[in-house]
Amino acid sequence: MRMTEATGIFFYNPINGIQDPIDYGELSAYIKKYPAVKNMFYYDDFPWNEENILAKIRSCGLERLIIAGSKPGIVKTLFAKVMAIEGKDPDKVILASFNEYGIRRKTDINRAKSVLACAIEGVPFEMAAMPDDLPVNPATLIIGAGIAGIQAAIEIANSNNLVYLVEKSGTIGGKMATFDKTFPTLDCAACILTPKMVEVNQHTHIKLMTCCEILEVAGDPGNFNVRILKRTRRVNVATCIGCGTCTEKCPAQAPSEFDAGTTMRKAIYIPFPQAVPNKYMIDAESCIYIKNGKCKACVKACPVPDCINLDEQDQEVTLQVGNIIVAAGYKVFDAKRMPQYGYGVFPNVLTSLEFERLLNASGPTGGNITFRSQDKKGNWIFSPDSEKPESLAIIHCIGSRDKNYNKFCSRVCCMYSLKFAHLILDKLPEARVYEYFIDMRSFGKGYEEFYERIKEEGVSIIRGKTAKVEEKNGKLQIRGEDILLSKIIENSVDMVILSVGLEPSEDTENLCRILKIPQSEGGWMEEANYNTDPTGTIKGGIMIAGTCQGPKDIPDTVAQGSAAAARVIRNILNGKVSKDIDTIPLEKIENRIHELSSIK
Amino acid sequence: MNFRPTIVAFLCNWCAYTGADLAGTSRMRYAPNIRIIRVMCSGRIDPTFILTAFQQGADGVLICGCHPGDCHYQTGNYKCLRRFKLISKYIAQMGIEPERLKLEWISASEGKQFAELVNEMTKAILNVGPSKIKSTLEVKHLKS
């Protein structure tokens, strides 16, 4: 039975915020074919207030109201109120939310039409828009081997299906491997991550591919052809025994990526002692032989014949996979963009990632908190011999919650800052620790309790963000307003830690282009549905997990890693995968709407 | 020489042992005199274990299980309680001070309580002094 109740459609704020707006003329023309639609009204035509809407309902005899547009929920209550005044059912105010279904550009007109048609006929869009299925190749590609990628890989591999785990750097483990302790339980990150890394390495169903980048993804869901650039390590992973003789002999140095640039490593190196695979690699940027054609100290030192091949070239590999999970992770905000905090100018202004290494027992100072110092060659590094700071300040929200930089909240900084405060007092019980925050976001399980505990430990937690860091008499001078006490607080401290926010990783944009998935505000990868499908995308067979979807902490990342795997395993068990939602012809959705509405 | 008591503790795997681990992850501090033995359930704790511990020279024995009603194996902790009552009487007859044997319920979230319990018990044992059971047994052994 088709919907016959007199329906009015209200187009809410159709232009606002959209650069390439939907053609509302075309939409209006389209929906005329639905007899229930009595009239259409536009936000720009008249101010939407009670009296006006009431007048429209009365003059057109409307029974149902559909509010269509980019974020129609914002006016819903007004319409519900009017319906209630009129003595009609406020539940008959229906939202046709365009952004909920990923409709943003002119080209999404067909989806907009179908969403509207669904709203008019009272059929859920999810049930009307069912893409066709395609057969699925049981192999899965996972892009990024941080904790999210690792978790997803293990889940899928445990269902006896092949996983290609592709990682850009030389080791798996991602950012989590560089952390010292994890909040709020303070168990060491290495202790909980390394077994998983080992499991990945040993799993018969996981093919680990490090130093690899995605070049192109072609084909259809269920049968993707993926071109991958395999950057050369110049060390044979199969024969390298990880003895480290080469590193000893190598004369070239570069800042260590793993230590966030706080130490120097050699040109031939292993990212960190527990790296997986535990094999050496050569950094072409700093290798003297690659630059000048002379050296080969490592080759001479290597006990395994032909293990190191300095002339090895990058290769291209092609994979056939049925599903793809993107777990490309994040990068931290570049603190140099906020010069007022003096990062890069004052050596003892650190980012959180640097401090994380400083705290780490396997980090540059063996877990001692010391000043940054210059080595013989003048590089600023952390060394265990330096002196220890007596006072430290931690400043929250660097680069986050700020319209001038990133508008979003990075979700983890409050908690890792509290963790820092605790660990500082653990290592330097006499130290004075200040935390400058705006809102303390300790929302997770056990987080609030952790916050309470830190407060009792004697950390000065000050509500109010500082504005700048200056140097005065060899100390770092910070000025801030203690909002709760209405006081200006001027502290001179030895070390300042900037709790830098998270940003989409460098590859996010490129990957989104390659995979044709849209980006949300802030540059994160966009999920299929904010609420019901946070790990899906609008592309069939492509899932996202972890921080590439938005900032999140480890438990939520792990949950998302598994959740993305669930969809993959389901697809494999079913032997089929859905096509992209865009591939459904409008007529098909219309027919389906008709079918569903006749059932009722 | 200073008296350094040794306390043997039997902790059930699901509540008390986890609680003791929590005391660790929360970095609670407690006296170092306790030696923990993990059993799956406090119901597994055989009176022989307790007696052996005393015989071997333990100055105290601590038993911890899940709170009543929380046993992972439904009722193991109740059985433990019954045996505890019995053995308490028995050790009293043997001349072992009642402070030396203790049964407490510790849940997986009670790290703090566990730390406090250990400190209290250590203090109590320091007050009663070293256990004489082992030396008594040794003397008897020599005599025989």
Place this chain on the structure above:
Amino acid sequence: MSVRVQPELRNQLIQFGIGDWNACYHCGTCTAICPLSEEGFLFPRKKIRLMQMGLKDQLESSVEPWLCYYCGDCSKTCPRDANPGELMMSLRRYLTSKYDWTGLSKKFYTSEVWELAFILLFAALVVIAFLVILPSMGYHFTKELTADGGVKVNSFAPIHIVEIFDWTMAGVVATLLISNILRMYYQIIWKKSKTKVSLWVHIREFWLLIFNFAVQPKFSKCDDKRYWLSHWLLMSGYTIMFIVIVVYLPWFQTEKIYPVWHPQRLLGYYATIGLLFGLGVAIIGRLVRKDVKFQFSHVSDWLFVIMLTLTATTGILIHVFRINGMPVATFISYIAHMAVLVPMILIEVPFSKWSHLAYRPFAVYFAQLKKYAVPK
């Protein structure tokens, strides 16, 4: 005793400026970045808070808005769209209207029609005075030139009458300003205050008033020193002009043509250059709108700079025409000069933007008094 929040106050305040200060989420960056904010006188955040909550009494007894010189750093670093700098500006407008007991200030700030009408009214009165009243009293415009070849200004604008008018105008303005300053004093130091300030402190700290008026040391504390310089040039130029016109008018408005190096001409040149430089910076800034300070221009801001510029340029024109013996041009520019100057002085000084010349140094003085306040 707890105070009642008054959300309606926002609707009043919003008329005095542009901004949505509810966007502020109280991170404290603005207070921290402000070099002028100090213990006991925290702004801008604290003032935003009072505004958001509509705590009228607390706002009206604030001295802080006058301690802000609007360098714009707070608005630049504000992570939201709260624009704290503009809030302080708006608060100054609001407070000016509150100090003013006539109620005209509020009218001028919140209604362009009222302000323009009054300006035109005063301008018209000036024109009538020159075209009707003075001629009827026997002072006629003449094309005759003086021996030096200068225009006979005193023929149509007799110095003794102009001087009487000058004094009257200064008297009216001063009465208004002084009464407003007393009201300001009452609001800041006296009203509902739990503290008091001894007379000795009043006397001891009085030098601050003069010092601040003359040097504006507070402004120089702002990180960007350029604005202090341009403002100081403007201020000093204007002050010299004011003193010369009010006190030494006969010496200034003369029919003699002094040599170029004569103090009368040098002072005049300095004052005009200072004025024009300062005005130039403000006008260009407000047009380009690159600096936060100049991004939001209230009608009162524009009127003030335009009128001051017109006064300065007509003043220059009078001088040029007079010494070059161009009687008609001198006559017209003299009337124009007065037609701008009179409304400007009568409206801007007691009721509008220009009143800050008095409120600012007094605010510094009052703030200093507050530091030495003791419980009652």
Place this chain on the structure above:
Amino acid sequence: MEEPRIGVYICWCGNNIAKMVDVEAVAAEVGNLPNVVLAKTYKYMCSDPGQDLIIKDIRGHHLNRVIVAACSPRIHELTFRNAVEKAGINPYLFEMANIREQDSWVHTDRSEATKKAIDLVNAAIHRVRFHEPLQKRSVTVDPATLVIGGGISGMVAALEIANAGKQVYLVEKTDRLGGHVARFDLTFPHLSSAKQMIHPIIQRVENHPNIDVFKQSVIRDVSGYIGNFKALVQNGQPEPLELKFGNIIAATGLKSFDPSKIEEYGYGKFPDVVTSMEFEEILASGKVLTKHGKEPRNIAIIHCVGSRSKVYHEYCSRTCCMVALKFVNQIRAGLPECNIFEIYADMRAYGKGCEEFYAESTHRQIIFLMFDQQEKLPVIRQAEKTDDCNMLIEMDEKLSGESIEVPVDMVVLMVNMEAHDDVKDVVHAIGVSLCGNQFFIEKHPKLDPVATTTGGVYIVGTCQGPKDIPDSVAQARAAAARILATIAQGSVAVEVTTAFVNEEFCCGCQTCIRVCPYTAISFKEDKKSSEVNEVLCKGCGTCGSACPSGAITSKHFTDRQILSEIEGIMSMSYKEI
């Protein structure tokens, strides 16, 4: 039995252990004990190179027993068991000494901590001598799954599994699916319709050929083990229905806190003080009116009601801030002239798009007022006739430092989420544990946020801790992934450390049968001895301590092993180092 050749490995755990325990001294001390072939230390035993070290030594030194002194066995026992197994040793010939959580992290005296570590390692050495190889056993997995709770997480998990072609039983306590979400009007931060989102999900669940929905039903008498559970569904019918399933997902959710406990807010006393859930319904009805039927001119929303408090619940409910922001947008749409006061402590807009939503909402003329939720709560009192409002809230406003009075006509209390009253019943039925806040405890907060210590039982959604819809949905799918993987494999390993009877010693008293909570022991008349059903036995060992003749004992927790452990602890107690 072959002569034990024990390898001892002491982990530094970076500095976690090495800082408080002289690991080298421990290695030196135990290195010379009988049967100990070698004793080594390493920075991270759990890492790949650490495990490789063990494997290499087992092969090189023909070790047949391995001890790792490191963190809690609850974390890494399995890791090392797998490692030794790879080197060809039965995994049960491995033992762990907990010198981190129960030693280095809790003591401050380095020499005492080191002594304790030596004792613990020595105990392990004594114990491991009597370890016996045990064979892993696996059972087939019943492909059906039981989901308890028909809220959004339960339904999403059910759909994910059902869509993979597997049977799901969904048991819901109430008479409708949808849980709390079905009562919401809109969701944050995109203000999309909650009803339009949840209804298709409900429809799919109810019409899915692979899902059996049991409403107004409770589950009882859960028995069995991973892969092979069975339980009764009780739904008012005289005959409960028996279900068989391989895995359980608990998605029992949380309930709203009852604010009438908080005297300051006067909930129940003032008719216009409502909870957030009640306000959802008010908004959906379109009639935002006071009890007198008037449109409120002032509405206040109070955050953290029952949350973040030393008196009520210490935890944060994670969603209320954003729900409150959603409310203010809704109120502003319906009542453009209304004064809206939002009384908050910290604005927790941490989710994707949420901070942006917060920033947008600040432009809707909301007056945000801050209180200290631990210090002094705002107090609601009846207004006087002269006040021109219904009630007055008195509070200390933190951002201004003023004591203020807020006129209000309606107050919305953002109530905390807390455990259901019957949470213990579920806990007992499915064998999970509760944390101090009465949330289900996950196996590991980071590594395994959806599994529990009981194999085959998963927890998703808010019963594990408060969370918003996307996080609940992600957890639901995560549990589904785990279950689908087990189903795909077809079998799963089960408890090895069950009880066993030495028939020679059994006197046939049947004491063990009486104490067994799982009816896993039966009496064999022909042999006049007890017999253990190894699939039903969960290895608690109660039978072992009750047996008067020492005939029944638990594998891997034999009397001999535990007694040796005691001996090991005591044998070194008085040595000085």
